Amino acid sequence: MTVLVLAIAMFLPLGLYTTLTNLEGMNLRQDEWSAVTVFFKSGTSEAEDRSVAEELATRMQTENVVVISPAEGMLDFRDASGFGESLDMLEENPLPWVMQVSPRSGTTGEVEQGVRELMAYLQSLDSVELTQFDYKWLQRLGRMVELGRSAITALALLFGLAVIVVVANTIRLDVASHAEEIEILALVGAGNAFVRQPFLYTGLWYGLMGSLLAIGLLAVTMLYLGRPLGLLLEAYGTSFKLQGLGLYKSLWVLAGGGFLGWLGAGIAVQRYLRQLKIGGRLGRH
Amino acid sequence: MITFERVSKHYPGGSRALADVSFTIEPGSLVFLTGHSGAGKSTLLRLVMMLERASRGQVIVDGRNLSQCPDRLAPAVRRNTGMIFQDHKLLRDKTVSDNVALPLMIAGLKYADIRKRVRAALDKVGLLHKEKAWPLTLSGGEQQRVGVARAIVSMPPLLLADEPTGNLDPNLSRELFALFEQISEQGATVLIASHDLDLIRQTRKRVLVLSGGRLADDIPAGEAS
Numbered sequence: 001m002t003v004l005v006l007a008i009a010m011f012l013p014l015g016l017y018t019t020l021t022n023l024e025g026m027n028l029r030q031d032e033w034s035a036v037t038v039f040f041k042s043g044t045s046e047a048e049d050r051s052v053a054e055e056l057a058t059r060m061q062t063e064n065v066v067v068i069s070p071a072e073g074m075l076d077f078r079d080a081s082g083f084g085e086s087l088d089m090l091e092e093n094p095l096p097w098v099m100q101v102s103p104r105s106g107t108t109g110e111v112e113q114g115v116r117e118l119m120a121y122l123q124s125l126d127s128v129e130l131t132q133f134d135y136k137w138l139q140r141l142g143r144m145v146e147l148g149r150s151a152i153t154a155l156a157l158l159f160g161l162a163v164i165v166v167v168a169n170t171i172r173l174d175v176a177s178h179a180e181e182i183e184i185l186a187l188v189g190a191g192n193a194f195v196r197q198p199f200l201y202t203g204l205w206y207g208l209m210g211s212l213l214a215i216g217l218l219a220v221t222m223l224y225l226g227r228p229l230g231l232l233l234e235a236y237g238t239s240f241k242l243q244g245l246g247l248y249k250s251l252w253v254l255a256g257g258g259f260l261g262w263l264g265a266g267i268a269v270q271r272y273l274r275q276l277k278i279g280g281r282l283g284r285h
Numbered sequence: 286m287i288t289f290e291r292v293s294k295h296y297p298g299g300s301r302a303l304a305d306v307s308f309t310i311e312p313g314s315l316v317f318l319t320g321h322s323g324a325g326k327s328t329l330l331r332l333v334m335m336l337e338r339a340s341r342g343q344v345i346v347d348g349r350n351l352s353q354c355p356d357r358l359a360p361a362v363r364r365n366t367g368m369i370f371q372d373h374k375l376l377r378d379k380t381v382s383d384n385v386a387l388p389l390m391i392a393g394l395k396y397a398d399i400r401k402r403v404r405a406a407l408d409k410v411g412l413l414h415k416e417k418a419w420p421l422t423l424s425g426g427e428q429q430r431v432g433v434a435r436a437i438v439s440m441p442p443l444l445l446a447d448e449p450t451g452n453l454d455p456n457l458s459r460e461l462f463a464l465f466e467q468i469s470e471q472g473a474t475v476l477i478a479s480h481d482l483d484l485i486r487q488t489r490k491r492v493l494v495l496s497g498g499r500l501a502d503d504i505p506a507g508e509a510s
Contacts, residue, residue, distance in 0.1 A: 184374045187336075188435065189364035190391045191357075 002170045006210025009162045010257055011217045013155040014245070018218060020148040022243050023141075024109065035064075036115065038099040038122055039130040048127055049097045056101055062118070064102040070095040096129065112142050160260055163210065167203050167264030175199060175272045182276070192273050199269045200262055207261020211254050219244060286312040286443060286474040287333060292342035294328050294498075302328035304498040305342075310476060312442070314506075315469035317485045318478040320495035326478040329495070330445050333476070334366055335359040347442060364392060367436030367473075371448040373428045375420040381431050382407065382416045388439045406438040407431075410464065426457040433461070437468060444468060446477040450484070458484055 040049055046069065053065045068076075073095040078087055101122075103114035115133060122131045175182070182195055226242050245253065287310040294303040303325045310316050318326050331337040332344050335351055336359075344351045347365060354362065367388075375384050382403050389399045407413045410430040420428055429449060436444055446465070450458035462477075462484055469475045479485060485492055494502035 181376055181378075184376055185387070185391070186360075187334075187363065187368060187370075187374060188388050188391065189360050189362075189366075190387075191360035194391050 002166060002206055003209045003213055005166050006163055006206060006257070006261075007213035007217060009159045009166065010211055010214035010253070013152055013159050014214055014218050014253065015221065016148065016155060017152050018222070018243070018245060020145060020152065023148070024145055035133075036101045036103065036118055036122070037132040038101060038128055039132070040097040040099070040127050041129040042094075042096050044097055044127045046097070049099065052125065052127065053099060056118075056121075059121075062101050062103060064100075066100040068098040068100070070097060073098055109142060109145070112138050160256075163207065163257065163260040164264040164267065167206050167261045168268040170206065171199050171203055171265040171268040172272065174202060175269055182272075186276075192270075195273065196266065196269045199265050203261040203263075203265020203268075204258050205261070207257040207259065207264075208254060210261065211257025214257070215245065215250050215253060286310050286314075286347060287476065288343070288345040289329075289332075290343040290345070292332065292339045292344055294325075294332065294337065295340045301498050303332075303339075303495075306495075306498075306500045307342075308493060308500060308503060310474060312474050313469065313472050315466060315475040315477070315488075315490050317488075317490055317492045318476060318495065319480055319482065319485060319492055320501070321480070324495040325498045326495055327447055330368075330447050330476070330478055333443075333445060334368060335362045360391075364388065364439065365441050365443065367439070367441040367444040369429070369432050369436045369444070369446040369449045371451040373420070373432045375428060375431055375435075377420055379420075380416070381412065381418050381420060381423070384420060384431055385434045385438050387435060392439060402438055403434075406434040409437065410434045425452045426454075429453060429457075429461065433464065437473075440473075442473055444473050444475045446475070446479075448479055449477065450479060450481050455484075462488060 049067055053067050056062050056065055070093040074087065074093055077095070078084060081087075101118060103111055103118055115138065119131055119133060122128050185195055222242050222244055229242065287308075289306050289308050292303055292306045293301070295301050306325075306329070318329060320326055328337060332339055332351070333346055335354065339352055342352070346362070349362070351362065376387070379387075382400075385403045385406055386399050389402060394402075404413060404416070407416060410433050412427060412430055412434065415423060415427065415431075420431060423431065429452070433449070436446075444465070449465075450461055453461065458481060465475050465477060466488065489507050491506045492502070492504040493500060494504070
């Protein structure tokens with residue numbers, strides 16, 4: 001019962017943390033809306049454009065650079081717009097050289113950083129007329145992730161406290177039911193540390209079992225949500241794999257849960273021992 | 286071994302348990318403490334065990350002034366003192382040998398040493414064959430002897446007993462007193478609170494008589510009262 005309560009208390013911040021990690025780790029690269037479109041000034045030569053493209057690939061470590069000549073642009077436009085032959089009436093091609101640059105892939109934050117650097121660099125070039133990027137959504141996502149991080153910290157603190165209180169309460173009852181035994185131990189010369197020890201182990205055990213169950217709950221939830229989530233993202237043209245906690249972080253969660261349980265037990269026993277004042281009130285006849 | 290200097294003890298609410306009690310007990314002696322119930326016998330023992338603190342005066346045990354001793358040293362003081370209780374105070378969910386082993390476990394001895402000394406202590410009280418028994422399956426006299434074994438297992442220099450024969454028949458009481466004499470002869474100081482006056486007279490040991498919290502009489506050894 002206690003273990004289940006502990007597991008649920010630990011599951012909530014863990015679940016949010018996992019959601020956020022997955023949101024951050026989502027691969028934004030292949031999505032066309034994350035490409036920066038660069039319009040060159042008219043009259044820029046092909047050689048110039050190519051050298052900029054090369055420069056970008058080496059200096060900014062961009063993922064992918066596509067150069068579109070005015071002729072290619074015209075072809076695309078003809079297909080897409082449906083103006084067809086009326087475009088032939090134009091005497092010369094009014095389209096500029098265009099370049100599509102995908103920033104290096106990474107987490108949302110890294111992509112945002114990469115795009116910012118990329119835009120700054122491009123705007124400093126003389127040959128570039130205009131850069132276009134739908135930056136707002138990326139910023140919003142970034143801010144939301146930041147907000148989520150703060151929420152996780154708050155939640156983790158709150159539920160960490162809840163874990164301590166739940167364990168402390170359970171151990172308090174445990175201690176009370178062993179009052180006679182504790183009295184005898186004190187009478188034959190046991191110090192507080194000796195009396196405390198078994199209860200600390202019990203608290204540690206509660207914490208460990210609670211976090212183990214929380215990790216299990218998380219795994220089951222992810223298994224359950226994985227398929228519908230995959231289908232949803234597929235509809236958006238993205239494929240991605242849900243990331244679990246991983247062994248390393250799971251071990252940290254176990255250690256943390258164990259520590260909180262140990263702490264809660266320690267607090268409960270300490271309060272009892274102080275109240276008991278073995279020096280004074282023990283079993284007066 | 287034990288020195289009381291003008292010791293008084295009041296409990297909150299004004300009840301007075303001890304008033305101006307002074308005496309000295311030499312190391313290696315066996316002394317009885319007697320008086321009606323409520324005369325202050327238990328309180329006196331509790332002061333020696335540091336389960337209570339004197340309201341006034343000095344309690345000096347084994348050269349240590351307990352009135353000035355901080356609370357955190359109380360466990361160490363108790364480990365230096367074997368205490369036998371009228372109601373045995375055994376742990377019901379532990380076997381006889383685990384109960385006897387308790388003071389040694391608290392002291393942090395090695396398992397092999399503990400086993401050896403527990404068996405020696407149980408042998409001394411004649412309960413070696415009950416090593417694995419549970420306390421509740423033993424008779425009152427046997428439980429009391431388990432309590433004695435626990436009190437002497439760490440060979441403390443001081444042994445206190447609070448009405449150890451309270452629940453025993455005369456034969457068992459005599460055996461127990463003989464055991465205390467034996468322990469005292471081996472060098473330990475033994476202080477026994479009891480109102481079993483017949484037995485006390487037979488042993489012809491020193492007797493401290495408490496009455497209403499005051500030391501009413503101090504009968505030296507060898508004098509029949």
